[in-house]
Amino acid sequence: MDDDWWLQGSLSMANANLAAVRNSAAVFLEGLSACTSDRRERWTLEWITVGDRYHASAEAAFENNLRDLAIELWLSALTAFEVARQLACSENPAGVNVSNAIERSFTALRSCAPQQVERVEIELFDRVYSVGYFCPTAHHERPGPVAIVISDEESSPEAVVARLLPAVNNRILSLMVVSGEDVSKHRMLKPEAFLAIWLDYLQCRPDVDADRMAVDGEGMAASYATCIAASDRRVAAAVCDGGLWASLRHRANVAWMTGVWDLVSESARTSSLPLVHRIPCPIFIVVGGRGPLDEQNALEFKAGCKLAGWDCSVVVSQVAGEVENFVINDDLTLDWLEQKLQLRR
16 A cells, blocks of 8 residues: 555645544555555554644634534544554554543543533442443434443454444444443342343433343444344344353364364354354344454354344454454444444334
8 A cells, every 4th residue: 555645635634524534534444454564564654643633623613612613623633543543562562652642632621512522420339330432423403322332352342432432423322332341340239130220220321212222232242242233122222242252162172071072063153152042132243353263153153143033243353453343343233233223212
């Protein structure tokens, strides 16, 4: 790829709107291939520069009482910084700079528009609390659909909110981002009990349609989404693993103990279908990227669901090398959630 094609014109001058920035990011990530560490570091720094320019423009707009423009510019900055975060290697000092930049823009956005992100604290049990972030839809005419997004344990809820805010901007869908780490660390609560507390909270909000609540588990948290979708009929749609990851782990453990590796038998392919049978809502499985599942197992699983008459969709995460195309992947997931929840109106 031409190293500098994406940094030309309005993007380099922080004049492009949010849609153009997200499109540039998606095209850049889609064209990304294996590259040297030096080139990757260069691209990381250049995307940080783009984000810094948008952040500075947002501050100027805010000082001039151009609040709506400032919000869009900060969302553009967060998009650019997320590209840099995806590019940054763990041993690269630029990774620390990216995290600080994301936190800076996220904090500024919340100060400028507190209604964009609402910090919510709920009591799980006696003096034990969990924190989440509610991102309401811009369409407040009547109660609307909402999705609980469960962060992967490797990502903080704040980082997930910063990544998703530009993607959910102007959608009909609200988001409630909660911590996947909180799900696993409170051993007194099973995942489904923890998430049911958040469903209870959302059900009481006047801006939420309690008949259109979904769950979205990112990465390894997809199994948590499966648990709550199988146990709570308030869940109208689920981005989850359908029990497939637990089934694969179980089969691997059995194979390791017995020395018999029969991973392609018919029984192996459908061993997690009984759990899906308990999920009354449509499910969406993302393979690759942040998730632990591979394409072959997921497609075989989908075929089994189709034969059984269950609503299951599978999408392959867009990844170039080790870098995920988060723009395309997030849009695919949010599009699916909106479509399924709209059908329940």
